[in-house]
């Protein structure tokens with residue numbers, strides 16, 4: 001006998017003590033919607049033969065759970081123990097405190113974004129960053145857009161719309177997602193002229209391709225892979241010379257584009273932006289949220305006349321930056337004025353430069369506590385060594401010796417099951433699975449208590 005009458009009405013649930021408490025917390029509309037959905041599911045179950053009285057008794061708990069799950073954001077902070085410092089899927093760079101404060105003040109207050117405080121007239125939003133970028137890169141001028149993909153797009157469109165863009169076959173990269181150099185060039189209106197081969201491109205290849213239709217020579221930093229073996233690329237200074245002689249601008253897309261020499265932190269040297277400028281590129285493009293350690297942004301630095309042309313391009317308005325990120329970028333770039341303290345203040349560099357012994361000591365310290373927390377759930381934890389990566393396509397084949405916790409359990413799918421449980425925590429913990437264990441690389445963990453508190457919620 002299917003008895004729907006044991007179920008309460010929507011009104012009865014809403015006016016019950018539980019219903020009133022939920023309305024107080026989540027608002028009436030959300031609770032009404034959740035109650036209706038809960039009742040619909042209960043009716044279906046009764047039709048399928050389930051006991052109505054049990055379902056009715058369980059209803060408030062189910063509705064409360066639904067509402068709590070809907071209120072929780074998937075964008076809540078998590079603990080990145082993947083070992084990849086600049087993890088694109090986890091939001092890349094963590095901002096410095098100075099940048100967070102500046103962004104938060106910009107969010108909550110009016111500010112002189114396009115207003116000249118001295119003269120009281122109109123100002124330019126890029127002016128807040130222009131001087132800093134020129135100072136840090138040695139470039140004549142700079143413009144700022146939404147991300148580096150937009151920087152490449154607008155630079156190509158400005159220099160080579162309806163004209164030819166020459167690029168080596170060894171540099172026709174895909175960054176991930178839908179960002180493939182040939183597609184971006186097509187969208188920018190440039191006709192792609194490929195030169196050389198996958199592994200070798202010579203000066204004569206570029207020289208032979210330059211003609212009256214050439215709008216730009218493009219050099220792309222092969223950020224996320226490395227061609228090894230029998231290879232040849234034309235060094236940037238030589239390419240700049242070829243471009244200058246032909247009267248064609250050279251655009252160098254650096255991708256990550258570090259502002260400082262990373263070898264002082266024991267990492268492999270990446271070309272710095274200042275070097276790319278000094279090597280004679282007319283324009284250099286790079287990202288804000290990769291090695292630079294700021295918010296998402298794209299920069300074009302270089303020749304004043306070319307930057308002015310980019311700023312006149314109607315696309316500029318479509319890819320411009322908002323006040324929040326401009327404020328965060330200004331604060332981030334200012335940190336670079338004091339390189340001695342940069343490593344302490346900029347989280348990206350702080351993480352990347354953490355010595356292995358430090359992380360190893362942290363792992364040894366944490367292992368017993370984490371092991372004790374996991375034991376009741378059938379898992380154990382032990383300190384281990386592991387390898388971190390920079391991420392976001394920087395230094396793709398390099399790893400940095402690190403340390404962490406190796407979490408194991410019984411059963412072949414133990415790492416996957418544990419990984420899913422840690423991702424579902426109120427503060428999710430994200431590691432990576434390797435050799436039949438879930439490994440938590442501690443390089444980016446600055447507080448032991450944070451991990452212990454997160455795992456205590458298991």
Ligand SMILES: *Cc1c(COP(=O)(O)O)cnc(C)c1O
Pocket residue numbers: 147148149150152175179220221222223224253254255256286287288289297298392393
């Ligand atoms: C990462 C990268 C881009 C894209 O930069 P975003 O800031 O992610 O838009 C373009 N070119 C190169 C060489 C890159 O490494």
